[in-house]
Amino acid sequence: MPAAAALALDGVEVTLGGRRVLDGLTFTAAPGAITALLGPNGAGKTTTIRVLTGLVPVDGGTAQVLGRPAGHPDALARLGLMPQATGAWSSIRPLELLRYLAGLYARPHDVHALAEALGITSFARTPYRRLSGGQQQAVNLAGALVGRPEFVLLDEPTAGMDPHARRRTWGLVRQLADAGVGVLLTTHAMDEAAQLADHVWIMDAGRIAIDGTVAELTATESLEDVFLRHTGAQA
Amino acid sequence: MTALDLSPAPASAPRARRIVGHARTEASLLLRNGEQLLLALVIPIGLLVAGVLVGERVGLDPALLPASVLALALWSTSFTSLAINTAFERRYGVLERLVATPLTRGDLIAGKALATAGIAALQVLIIAAVAFALGWRPVLHLPSAVIAVVASLLALVAFAGFALALAGRLRAEATLAVANLVYLVVAAGGALVLPVAAYPDWAQWPLRLTPFGALGETLRLASVGAADPLPLLILAAWAALALLVARKAFRWTS
Numbered sequence: 297m298p299a300a301a302a303l304a305l306d307g308v309e310v311t312l313g314g315r316r317v318l319d320g321l322t323f324t325a326a327p328g329a330i331t332a333l334l335g336p337n338g339a340g341k342t343t344t345i346r347v348l349t350g351l352v353p354v355d356g357g358t359a360q361v362l363g364r365p366a367g368h369p370d371a372l373a374r375l376g377l378m379p380q381a382t383g384a385w386s387s388i389r390p391l392e393l394l395r396y397l398a399g400l401y402a403r404p405h406d407v408h409a410l411a412e413a414l415g416i417t418s419f420a421r422t423p424y425r426r427l428s429g430g431q432q433q434a435v436n437l438a439g440a441l442v443g444r445p446e447f448v449l450l451d452e453p454t455a456g457m458d459p460h461a462r463r464r465t466w467g468l469v470r471q472l473a474d475a476g477v478g479v480l481l482t483t484h485a486m487d488e489a490a491q492l493a494d495h496v497w498i499m500d501a502g503r504i505a506i507d508g509t510v511a512e513l514t515a516t517e518s519l520e521d522v523f524l525r526h527t528g529a530q531a
Numbered sequence: 532m533t534a535l536d537l538s539p540a541p542a543s544a545p546r547a548r549r550i551v552g553h554a555r556t557e558a559s560l561l562l563r564n565g566e567q568l569l570l571a572l573v574i575p576i577g578l579l580v581a582g583v584l585v586g587e588r589v590g591l592d593p594a595l596l597p598a599s600v601l602a603l604a605l606w607s608t609s610f611t612s613l614a615i616n617t618a619f620e621r622r623y624g625v626l627e628r629l630v631a632t633p634l635t636r637g638d639l640i641a642g643k644a645l646a647t648a649g650i651a652a653l654q655v656l657i658i659a660a661v662a663f664a665l666g667w668r669p670v671l672h673l674p675s676a677v678i679a680v681v682a683s684l685l686a687l688v689a690f691a692g693f694a695l696a697l698a699g700r701l702r703a704e705a706t707l708a709v710a711n712l713v714y715l716v717v718a719a720g721g722a723l724v725l726p727v728a729a730y731p732d733w734a735q736w737p738l739r740l741t742p743f744g745a746l747g748e749t750l751r752l753a754s755v756g757a758a759d760p761l762p763l764l765i766l767a768a769w770a771a772l773a774l775l776v777a778r779k780a781f782r783w784t785s
Contacts, residue, residue: 349631351783369635374541377631383624385560392556399552400633402542405535413535436628443632446539475537 302327302447302478303348307357310343310502317343319502320357325495327447330469330479332493334486336527340502341482342380345451348480349377362447373401376445378436380452380482386425390416390435393424394442401443414438415464429456437465447478454488466491486520500527543633553634553642558649561612570607570714571650575600575658578724583665590729597662598669598754599724602686602747604654606723609647609687611714614694617643618706621698626783636783647691651683670756678763679753685766686746692773699781723747742769 303325310318318340325331335341346352347359350367359366362374384393391407394416398404411417414434419427427435433456440448450469454462469492473479483489489496490510496519497507505526506513513522543549561567582596620626629639659667698706718724722744727735738744745762752759 346627346784349627351627351630369633372631372635373543373633374539375631377628379624379628381624383628385556385620385625386623387560387563388556396552396556397632400544400549402544403540409535439628441537444538444540446541449631472537475539477537477539 300327301325301360302362303331303480304360305344305347305357306359308344308347308354308359309356310340310347310352311355312343312352317502318347318354321499321503322357323497323499323504323507325447325478325480327478328473328476329494330473330481330492332489332496333480333482333499334484334489334496334523335482335499336484339499339527341499342451343502344499345377345449345480345482348449349375373443374446376440376443376448378433378440378448378450378453380455382424382432383436383439384424384432387423389421389423390427390438391420393435394438397439397442403444404442405444407442410438410442414468415461430458430461433457434461434465437468441472445477447480448472450479450481452483453481454483454485462488486518486523490514490519498523498526546638549634549638550641550645553639554645554649557616557643557646561616561646561650567612567616570611571604571654572657574607575604575654576661578603579658579662579665592726594667594755595726595751597659597667598750599726599747600662601655601658602723602743602750603718604658605651605683605686605746606690606717606743607714608651608654609690610694611710612650613643613647613691614698614710615703615707617695617698618701618703618710621782621784622703624784630783644691648684648687651687655683669754672753672756672758675753675756675758678758678760679750682746682749682763682766685763685770686742689742689766689769689773692770692775692777695777696773696780699777699783717743721747726751740765742766745769 301324306322308318308321309316321340321344333341333344343352347354348361348366349372361371364371391411394407394411398407411420414437416434416438419431424432424435433453437453454465457465469479481492493510495507495509496513498505506522510519513519579597579600582591583593586593586596697709701709721741722730722738727738727744727748730738739748745765749762
């Protein structure tokens with residue numbers, strides 16, 4: 297798998313403010329598959345995403361994205377990112393944001409069709425700061441998809457969503473993978489990982505504690521029990 | 532939802548389209564922000580009108596005041612507004628989000644520069660038109676005008692560099708406070724609004740060496756048809772320093 301992996305991190309070390317945040321992190325994500333990265337708060341999930349987008353340089357190890365070093369412009373143009381929180385100007389309107397992002401790509405989705413698909417149309421002209429958390433997440437997801445990416449990074453995509461929006465998002469993530477888009481999902485929602493992931497990596501204190509398919513990991517106990525057994529509570 | 536073809540087809544738009552698209556979005560967001568409009572137009576135009584009404588009584592030369600107000604407007608747009616907007620872009624994760632798109636860091640800086648320069652040009656047009664309507668008649672002299680334009684561009688780069696350094700280091704709220712405070716201090720005592728000659732002798736040379744004093748003096752001189760190339764050198768040095776500081780200090784995430 298490593299030769300064909302869409303994402304390949306090998307022994308990645310990152311120290312921020314004197315604290316070792318990633319400590320020999322090694323994992324891969326296959327193209328066209330859903331990979332879940334689970335971990336308690338503070339385990340280093342968001343830092344991992346920042347490494348993948350080149351925002352945080354690595355102090356050791358290697359990080360490859362779509363066959364390029366993390367942060368390479370060719371790789372960045374083929375990624376879609378749904379950030380964990382906000383990710384938009386406070387006064388921008390959802391359709392305006394999607395039109396702007398679409399303009400950065402040569403073959404983007406039609407923004408109206410995308411807004412329709414994600415249930416954004418009813419609040420498409422409301423300034424971003426007035427949207428609920430779940431509505432902001434829907435806009436962020438649309439923003440991640442508008443450029444028709446090859447791989448999407450979804451940082452806790454359903455946090456703040458109501459059950460309807462959550463189920464709609466799960467359906468969309470499944471459709472993405474079926475269409476050949478690779479997905480990296482960071483979450484601490486066990487049911488989300490169990491429902492969606494083809495492969496699960498559980499990280500703790502900046503490194504992988506255990507990995508496998510959902511079936512492998514849950515052969516004798518629930519995914520939550522596996523998670524609790526392999527991770528420590530973070531301060 | 533099923534109507535959407537989600538199969539991958541990533542491809543970047545041409546660079547010029549990315550930059551212009553970013554500049555248009557930033558400029559349109561800035562123009563709908565009341566606080567930024569206050570800084571960009573309301574305060575400068577208020578100063579102009581006040582200057583016409585009571586300026587001579589407080590020692591302001593009505594022939595020089597419009598040029599001073601133009602310098603103030605350039606300062607507010609390229610320093611205060613840019614610093615505050617960029618700090619909140621960091622806080623809201625906009626920069627972090629944009630990093631995973633075809634918009635490169637160079638595109639982003641170019642887009643910001645284009646938006647700032649576009650708004651500055653609009654400010655100059657509006658403020659100059661208001662000043663003209665109030666009776667301002669600048670002396671048109673080509674070499675002075677060329678020096679004024681080059682000085683303005685260098686000043687925009689210098690102020691923007693310091694704005695990005697500030698926004699890239701401090702929290703958004705701290706940037707908001709510091710940028711507004713620095714705006715007021717420079718406006719009140721930085722030889723932007725008042726000519727260098729209005730300051731005590733001991734302060735005049737240090738003020739001439741600041742980017743604010745250099746810009747203010749150049750625009751005032753140009754408005755009466757005079758020219759002095761020295762401020763250009765001063766502004767070029769500040770622009771180079773500011774770019775260096777911004778490059779070192781700027782952080783994309785909060």
